[in-house]
Amino acid sequence: MIQVQNLTHRYGDRVALANVAFEVKKGEIFGLLGPNGGGKSTLFRILSTMMVPTEGRAVIAGHDVAREPAAVRRDVGVVFQSQSLDKALTVEENLRAQGHLHGLSGAELRDRMARAMDRLGIEDRRKDLVETLSGGLRRRVEIAKALLHRPQVLLMDEASTGLDPAARRDLSRHVETLRTDDGVTILLTTHILEEADRCDRLVLLHQGKIVVAGSPGELRSRIGGDVVVLESTDPQALAAGIEQRFGIRPTALDGRVRVEIPNGHRFIAEVVEAFPGAIESVGLHKPTLEDVFVRETGASIE
Numbered sequence: 480m481i482q483v484q485n486l487t488h489r490y491g492d493r494v495a496l497a498n499v500a501f502e503v504k505k506g507e508i509f510g511l512l513g514p515n516g517g518g519k520s521t522l523f524r525i526l527s528t529m530m531v532p533t534e535g536r537a538v539i540a541g542h543d544v545a546r547e548p549a550a551v552r553r554d555v556g557v558v559f560q561s562q563s564l565d566k567a568l569t570v571e572e573n574l575r576a577q578g579h580l581h582g583l584s585g586a587e588l589r590d591r592m593a594r595a596m597d598r599l600g601i602e603d604r605r606k607d608l609v610e611t612l613s614g615g616l617r618r619r620v621e622i623a624k625a626l627l628h629r630p631q632v633l634l635m636d637e638a639s640t641g642l643d644p645a646a647r648r649d650l651s652r653h654v655e656t657l658r659t660d661d662g663v664t665i666l667l668t669t670h671i672l673e674e675a676d677r678c679d680r681l682v683l684l685h686q687g688k689i690v691v692a693g694s695p696g697e698l699r700s701r702i703g704g705d706v707v708v709l710e711s712t713d714p715q716a717l718a719a720g721i722e723q724r725f726g727i728r729p730t731a732l733d734g735r736v737r738v739e740i741p742n743g744h745r746f747i748a749e750v751v752e753a754f755p756g757a758i759e760s761v762g763l764h765k766p767t768l769e770d771v772f773v774r775e776t777g778a779s780i781e
């Protein structure tokens with residue numbers, strides 16, 4: 480449904496995207512995960528036809544985003560990073576205004592509004608002013624608005640930023656319903672790990688490059704076993720000591736030493752004994768997408 484081929488974008492001399500390529504299948508929930516400055520919004524602006532890429536191309540539902548922007552806009556609903564609702568209007572008034580932009584009116588518009596509100600669970604708030612709604616509800620109104628013209632594809636840029644975990648889960652549930660019940664293909668960008676974990680597939684974007692791609696499970700399974708995190712007053716020295724003694728290469732990051740190891744609990748006993756007094760605290764967890772990101776880039780996401 481979406482094909483991105485060798486996409487490069489530069490702002491002056493700054494390379495924001497470097498030779499990015501991936502495909503999104505129909506009915507997929509696809510994530511672009513990366514830290515601030517990774518290039519997510521740049522890619523998003525290109526896909527939503529707001530900007531033409533420096534090189535390469537992207538095709539959505541058979542239409543080239545640079546050459547056939549009007550056709551692409553008919554097939555795509557867009558939720559931008561910055562909110563786009565009129566807070567002084569009600570939910571219903573915001574949707575109606577959007578419908579008029581798409582040339583909809585009368586019974587047809589009423590039907591579509593009812594359906595979009597039903598999908599996002601906001602019918603009971605239709606008469607409420609947007610300024611009285613929580614952040615999570617506002618996001619749902621934005622999505623309803625983006626769906627009024629019945630696009631096959633929904634693009635969302637950091638839609639859950641600023642929401643608490645409960646509101647984020649709620650939003651994910653609605654997005655899942657859109658895919659399952661309506662077959663909408665969804666591409667979202669995020670720097671939030673749990674949100675990325677709920678995607679079918681994702682790419683990790685770092686400094687404009689795709690560092691790794693796959694399903695969340697596939698990505699996590701690249702790290703065999705456990706991740707052990709050690710806090711130390713001198714992480715560099717501890718990392719060097721561990722490398723010498725155990726023949727494994729840890730990462731020292733943000734005052735901590737991270738070790739990927741098949742048998743975490745056994746390693747913990749050995750490392751504590753080997754470096755008495757050097758370790759302030761010890762943690763053990765199963766690999767997360769953050770671990771994958773750290774492993775591939777040496778940097779952390781948040």
Ligand code: ADP
Pocket residue numbers: 490493494495513514515516517518519520521522
């Ligand atoms: P993200 O959305 O992942 O935070 P962006 O796509 O916004 O990343 O930014 C990618 C890179 O491009 C960053 O280095 C950012 O500073 C730069 N950038 C983004 N927008 C502009 C712009 N309009 N002009 C110049 N540089 C920009």
Ligand code: MG
Pocket residue numbers: 519520521560637
């Ligand atoms: Mg952004």
